[in-house]
Amino acid sequence: LAKTTQPISMDSYEGQEVNITCSHNNIATNDYITWYQQFPSQGPRFIIQGYKTKVTNEVASLFIPADRKSSTLSLPRVSLSDTAVYYCLVGENQAGTALIFGKGTTLSVSS
Amino acid sequence: EPEVTQTPSHQVTQMGQEVILRCVPISNHLYFYWYRQILGQKVEFLVSFYNNEISEKSEIFDDQFSVERPDGSNFTLKIRSTKLEDSAMYFCASRTSGGNEQFFGPGTRLTVL
Numbered sequence: 768l769a770k771t772t773q774p775i776s777m778d779s780y781e782g783q784e785v786n787i788t789c790s791h792n793n794i795a796t797n798d799y800i801t802w803y804q805q806f807p808s809q810g811p812r813f814i815i816q817g818y819k820t821k822v823t824n825e826v827a828s829l830f831i832p833a834d835r836k837s838s839t840l841s842l843p844r845v846s847l848s849d850t851a852v853y854y855c856l857v858g859e860n861q862a863g864t865a866l867i868f869g870k871g872t873t874l875s876v877s878s
Numbered sequence: 879e880p881e882v883t884q885t886p887s888h889q890v891t892q893m894g895q896e897v898i899l900r901c902v903p904i905s906n907h908l909y910f911y912w913y914r915q916i917l918g919q920k921v922e923f924l925v926s927f928y929n930n931e932i933s934e935k936s937e938i939f940d941d942q943f944s945v946e947r948p949d950g951s952n953f954t955l956k957i958r959s960t961k962l963e964d965s966a967m968y969f970c971a972s973r974t975s976g977g978n979e980q981f982f983g984p985g986t987r988l989t990v991l
Binding site for chain 2: 799805808809810811812813816854862863864865866867868869870871
C-alpha cells in the first residue's frame with residue numbers, strides 16, 4: 768500500500784480557497800487517489816476520486832501531476848461548515864478493498 | 879437519498895459482556911464493511927464482507943469479533959467479550975460493485991466500563 772503524507776492541520780478564513788497537498792511517492796500503477804471528509808462524531812464522507820490530471824465535481828477539484836507522486840485537493844471559497852478532517856487515500860478502486868486511513872489534515876475555517 | 883443507518887447510536891456495556899452492533903446498508907449495495915475509530919485516533923479497518931463471506935479482515939478483527947448478515951437488510955458486528963480498549967466509534971459502510979465510494983453510517987459509540 769502506498770504511504771501518504773499530508774499536513775496535520777491547516778487554518779483558513781471563510782471565502783478563501785484551500786489547497787491540501789498529499790504526497791504518495793510509492794503510488795502503484797493501479798492505484799487511485801481518493802479524498803474523504805469527516806466531521807466530528809460522524810462517519811467519513813467521499814469527496815472526490817481521480818487517477819490522473821484534473822477532476823472536478825460540485826464540491827472540490829483534485830489536481831494530479833503527471834508523475835502521480837502527489838495530489839492536491841482544492842476547496843473553493845470555504846465556509847465555516849468545511850471545518851473537518853480531510854483524508855487522502857491511495858489504493859486500487861476495487862469494491863472489496865479496505866480503505867486505509869491516515870491521520871488526515873484537520874482544516875479549521877474561521878470567520 | 880438512501881443512507882446507511884446504524885443502531886444504537888450509543889451503547890454502554892460492562893467489560894466481558896457481549897455486544898451486537900447493527901447496520902442497515904444501502905439496499906442495492908453488495909459490499910459491507912466495519913471500521914472503528916478510537917477517540918482522537920484514525921479510522922481503522924476491521925472487516926469487509928461480500929456474498930455472505932468475509933473478504934478481508936485486519937489484525938484487530940480477532941476471534942472476539944464476528945460479522946453476520948442475518949437477513950436481506952441487516953449487517954451486524956458482534957464483540958463476544960468486550961474489553962476496555964474496545965471503546966470506540968464503530969462505523970458501518972457499504973458500496974456497490976461498480977461505484978467508487980464507500981458510504982458510511984453515522985456510527986455507534988461503544989463505551990466499555
